Amino acid sequence: MPVGYIEEPEINEFRRLLNLLLTHSQNTGGKIYLITSAMQGEGKSTVSSFLAMSNALYQGQNTILADFDLRRPTVHKLYDLPIQSGVSEILSDSITLEKALKMSPNPNLEILTAGSTAQTPLEMFTVSNLQRIETSLREKECMVFLDSPPIIPVSDTLLLSNFVDGILLVVKAGQSQKKVVQRAIDMLQLNSNKLLGVVINNLENALPYYYSQSYYDYRYE
Numbered sequence: 045m046p047v048g049y050i051e052e053p054e055i056n057e058f059r060r061l062l063n064l065l066l067t068h069s070q071n072t073g074g075k076i077y078l079i080t081s082a083m084q085g086e087g088k089s090t091v092s093s094f095l096a097m098s099n100a101l102y103q104g105q106n107t108i109l110a111d112f113d114l115r116r117p118t119v120h121k122l123y124d125l126p127i128q129s130g131v132s133e134i135l136s137d138s139i140t141l142e143k144a145l146k147m148s149p150n151p152n153l154e155i156l157t158a159g160s161t162a163q164t165p166l167e168m169f170t171v172s173n174l175q176r177i178e179t180s181l182r183e184k185e186c187m188v189f190l191d192s193p194p195i196i197p198v199s200d201t202l203l204l205s206n207f208v209d210g211i212l213l214v215v216k217a218g219q220s221q222k223k224v225v226q227r228a229i230d231m232l233q234l235n236s237n238k239l240l241g242v243v244i245n246n247l248e249n250a251l252p253y254y255y256s257q258s259y260y261d262y263r264y265e
């Protein structure tokens with residue numbers, strides 16, 4: 045990380061977002077946070093990675109970033125890690141969490157890549173498999189950030205949301221249709237009451253996204 049980078053405004057915005065999640069964690073004992081979106085390409089992987097990195101860096105807290113987007117995995121690319129031996133193998137009970145966790149450049153941040161097995165996500169995302177990985181993650185006493193598939197096209201995330209303590213919905217500004225976002229919010233709220241807030245990710249506006257007051261809107265239920 046270049047010197048000075050950590051003081052960039054966008055990094056401060058992630059720290060502010062993180063502080064809001066940490067407050068939720070302190071108030072509720074929550075540890076596992078899911079980052080999702082209505083559709084793909086809205087910034088889930090970017091936001092979850094920055095949140096995990098910021099938590100490891102600024103809180104010095106043991107942190108896990110886990111790639112549950114088994115259909116379009118990207119976390120291994122961001123950290124230049126092999127995809128194998130990760131979430132898929134834990135879900136199919138062929139490896140333990142301890143064995144699957146990979147090092148990142150930050151000693152406080154461990155990475156769980158998506159993994160690779162012959163099973164499909166649908167076969168692996170069963171209640172008992174998810175319960176098993178949840179139990180292992182909670183035993184670690186870490187803050188855990190789950191990157192996940194989008195809500196509308198696949199059912200994985202709604203099931204996954206039953207095992208987490210809070211959910212952030214990333215919305216790509218200027219692209220996501222309001223009714224699609226509303227449908228995603230409705231689906232999450234119908235399923236559980238864990239939606240903590242909506243992160244407006246402004247990828248392409250002329251002004252840097254972090255100057256915008258609407259960069260994110262965070263609300264407690």
Ligand SMILES: Nc1ncnc2c1ncn2[C@@H]1O[C@H](COP(=O)(O)OP(=O)(O)O)[C@@H](O)[C@H]1O
Pocket residue numbers: 081083084085086087088089090091118245246247253
């Ligand atoms: N705030 C941002 N500013 C610039 N580029 C971004 C921002 N958020 C995401 N991106 C880029 O947009 C693309 C999609 O983001 P990604 O996090 O992979 O989305 P998702 O995981 O929701 O599919 C990636 O190339 C990522 O680097």
Ligand SMILES: [Mg+2]
Pocket residue numbers: 088089090113116118191
């Ligand atoms: Mg992604």
